[in-house]
Amino acid sequence: MADNLQDQLYQRIREGLLAGRFQPGERLKIRDLAAEWGTSPMPVRAALQRLVAEGALEGEPQRSVRVPPMTRERYQNIFQVRLGLEGLAVELATPRLTAANLTELRECVARMDQAIEQRQVQAYLDANSQFHLHLYSACGNPVLLRSIESLWLQVGPFFNRLFTGADLSLRLNDFHEEAFASIEAGDAKAARQAMEQDLTYFARFLLNLLDLEPGQR
Missing domain, CATH: 1.20.120.530 (GntR ligand-binding domain-like)
Structure with missing residues (x-):
């Protein structure tokens, strides 16, 4: 069940990136996303880390994540x-x-x-x-x-x-x-x-x- 939820959150964030629903440089706060989607921080964090590994997001100190800026x-x-x-x-x-x-x-x-x-x-x-x-x-x-x-x-x-x-x-x-x-x-x-x-x-x-x-x- 946890893996399925993580996959759903991953797809939701991924689709948002593809369709331009996030801004370059925007920081994605795990607790805020978890509260918005009614889940615990753990599957949100795992979904974000998958996107960091793919180069779609950037990891920052203190486990924060942001959309890479564009030049x-x-x-x-x-x-x-x-x-x-x-x-x-x-x-x-x-x-x-x-x-x-x-x-x-x-x-x-x-x-x-x-x-x-x-x-x-x-x-x-x-x-x-x-x-x-x-x-x-x-x-x-x-x-x-x-x-x-x-x-x-x-x-x-x-x-x-x-x-x-x-x-x-x-x-x-x-x-x-x-x-x-x-x-x-x-x-x-x-x-x-x-x-x-x-x-x-x-x-x-x-x-x-x-x-x-x-x-x-």
Whole structure:
């Protein structure tokens, strides 16, 4: 039972990191999380330590844990790796997708459009992470998928810190729509190209915002 609870807490925190629900530099207090989720500190501590071991969180003195801060250099390094890995994942996944997969991806694109129109940042980030990770999960290569998820755990918190409702550009979903059209047509090369364009546009968008933050110029 304890292991099952630890797994549930691990998944909850992990999903929060992937979807940008935590902030870079944010300290995660074990007792506060335990109180919020109605459990003892022990399974929370164990779940956090698993994420520290994966590089998604950082351990600090006195057993505290925080979300790693993000710098321009660190984001650029992660982006370079993401571009190659995620492009490959899209190309591998495209011929393997089922009708159910396509329905899920189509719904994610629609939710992103709606979130942009309504200026709902977290709804956009949730649908964005679901679109990408659902697509990549069909790549058929578990090593590739684990590598991608590890990178997303590191950049997810950065997305939310830099977004405000006013920052939701209407272009943010263009490349998702292009990628999905290519996926639906079975054109793996075109789908990869559209996804790489999406990642590049998104990176430039975030880096431009990061340049406006104090201490990052």
